[in-house]
Amino acid sequence: MTPPQDQTSAKTGASRIGLGIVEFIIMIALMTASISLGIDSMLPALPNIGQSLQVANPNDTQLVIGVYFLGFGICQLFFGSLSDTYGRRRILLGGLAFYTVTLFAAAWSGSLFALLALRFAQGVGAAAVRITTLAIVRDCFGGREMARVMSYVMIVFMIMPMVAPFVGQVIVAYSNWQWIFILLGIVCAGLFLVAVFRMKETLPVEERLPLSVASVLSGFKTVLTNRITCGYMIGLTLYTGVICAYIVSVQQVFGEVYGLGDWFPIAFAATAAGTAVAQFANGYFVRSFGMRRISHAAMILFTFLGVVGYVVGMFGQPSFTFIYVLISIMLMMFAVITTNCMAISLEPMGHLAGTAAAITSSISTTGGVVLGGIVGQMFDGTAQPMIAGFTIFGVLSILATLWAERGKLFTHPGDTPALEPGMGHV
Structure with missing residues (x-):
C-alpha cells in the first residue's frame, strides 16, 4: 500500500497537501526565508x-557569502531532477535536515577553510529547499x-533583507558570531519538524520520472524547447540582472554620488x-487581471521609467x-514582473516542475549575476550606468516576451477567468 504521505488526489490548491491556504503560505514563506x-x-x-579566525586578508571573509551562493547555484539543477523522481517531500526534508546540521556545525568552525566548506554545504541544503518549495507551489496551484500564492510567499522573502542584517548586528553586539549559526539552526530544526508532521507529498507516484541520464536529458530538452518557459526564463535572467546591478551599485550611487551617509540603510530598507x-498588491489583483496583463504592463512601465531617468540624467x-x-517604483515593478514570470514559465511544465524550477532558477541566477556585475563595473560617478542597464534589460525583456507570446502582449489563448480555486488559467 502507498504510504499516506505519498497519496495525492485530483485535489488542487492547499487542500492537496492537507493544509489551509494561510498555513500553506506561511510554511512555504518561512522555508524560503531561511x-x-x-x-x-x-x-x-x-x-x-x-x-x-585570524584571517590575514580581510577580503577573504567575503567568501563566507560567495561560497554559499556557489553551492546554492550549482546544486539546484541536481535537486530538480531528484524531486521529479523521488517526490518533493523526501528531498525537502533531506535538504532541511542537511541545512540544519551544517548550520550547527559552522558554529564550531576552527578555521576559515572549515567554515567555508560548511558554508558551501549550507548552500547545497538551501538549494534543495528552494527547488522543492517552488515545485510544491506548482504542484498545488496553477495559473x-x-x-x-507566490506573491504572498515573496513578501516574506523581500522583507528578509530589511530584518536579517539587524538581527545579525544585534547578535554580534551582545554575543559572538557563532550564535548566528546556532539560532539559524534552531529555526531550521523547527521548520524541519513542522514539515515532518504537517507536509504531505504533492507529486503522485504515477507522475514521477525515472532517474537516468536519458530521462534527465529528456526533461531538460522538454524545458529548454518550450517557447513560453524559455522566453520568460530570459526575462527572469534580465530582471535578476536588474536587482544584481542595483545591489552592487546602490552604495556608490546613494553614498558617493548623493552623500547619503548614515541614512543609507534606511533608504535601502x-x-x-x-x-x-x-x-x-500583485497577490490581490492577479486573480482579477491575470499574470500576463499585470507583468506585461509592469515591463512597459519599468522600461519607460528607465528611459525617462536616463534622458533626465543627460x-x-x-x-x-x-x-x-x-x-x-522601478523595483516595485521588478517585484511584480519576476513573480509572475516565474509562475508563467513553470505553468506548462506540469509534473516536470522540479526540473523546470531548477533550470529556470539556476540559469536566471547565474546569468543575472554576470549581467548585474557588468553594469556595476561601469559606475562612473553618476547614476547613469545603472539606469541605462535597467533600461536595456527592460527593452530586452519585452522582446523576449514578444517572442515567447508570438508577438502578443497582455493576453493569451488560455487567459480566461478561473472557474474554481487552484485551477486559474495563465
Whole structure:
C-alpha cells in the first residue's frame, strides 16, 4: 500500500497537501526565508569572523557569502531532477535536515577553510529547499492562483533583507558570531519538524520520472524547447540582472554620488519595503487581471521609467528625490514582473516542475549575476550606468516576451477567468 504521505488526489490548491491556504503560505514563506537569512544575517558579522579566525586578508571573509551562493547555484539543477523522481517531500526534508546540521556545525568552525566548506554545504541544503518549495507551489496551484500564492510567499522573502542584517548586528553586539549559526539552526530544526508532521507529498507516484541520464536529458530538452518557459526564463535572467546591478551599485550611487551617509540603510530598507507592498498588491489583483496583463504592463512601465531617468540624467545630475522615487517604483515593478514570470514559465511544465524550477532558477541566477556585475563595473560617478542597464534589460525583456507570446502582449489563448480555486488559467 502507498504510504499516506505519498497519496495525492485530483485535489488542487492547499487542500492537496492537507493544509489551509494561510498555513500553506506561511510554511512555504518561512522555508524560503531561511535561505535569505543564511545570507543577509552574515553581513554584519564578517569583520568579527575574520578577527576570530585570524584571517590575514580581510577580503577573504567575503567568501563566507560567495561560497554559499556557489553551492546554492550549482546544486539546484541536481535537486530538480531528484524531486521529479523521488517526490518533493523526501528531498525537502533531506535538504532541511542537511541545512540544519551544517548550520550547527559552522558554529564550531576552527578555521576559515572549515567554515567555508560548511558554508558551501549550507548552500547545497538551501538549494534543495528552494527547488522543492517552488515545485510544491506548482504542484498545488496553477495559473493565476500560483502567481497569487507566490506573491504572498515573496513578501516574506523581500522583507528578509530589511530584518536579517539587524538581527545579525544585534547578535554580534551582545554575543559572538557563532550564535548566528546556532539560532539559524534552531529555526531550521523547527521548520524541519513542522514539515515532518504537517507536509504531505504533492507529486503522485504515477507522475514521477525515472532517474537516468536519458530521462534527465529528456526533461531538460522538454524545458529548454518550450517557447513560453524559455522566453520568460530570459526575462527572469534580465530582471535578476536588474536587482544584481542595483545591489552592487546602490552604495556608490546613494553614498558617493548623493552623500547619503548614515541614512543609507534606511533608504535601502524603504526600497525593500516597497517591493513587499508590490508583492501584496500583485497577490490581490492577479486573480482579477491575470499574470500576463499585470507583468506585461509592469515591463512597459519599468522600461519607460528607465528611459525617462536616463534622458533626465543627460542634462545634469538629477536630484536625489527624483532618482530615489524613480528607482523605488522601478523595483516595485521588478517585484511584480519576476513573480509572475516565474509562475508563467513553470505553468506548462506540469509534473516536470522540479526540473523546470531548477533550470529556470539556476540559469536566471547565474546569468543575472554576470549581467548585474557588468553594469556595476561601469559606475562612473553618476547614476547613469545603472539606469541605462535597467533600461536595456527592460527593452530586452519585452522582446523576449514578444517572442515567447508570438508577438502578443497582455493576453493569451488560455487567459480566461478561473472557474474554481487552484485551477486559474495563465
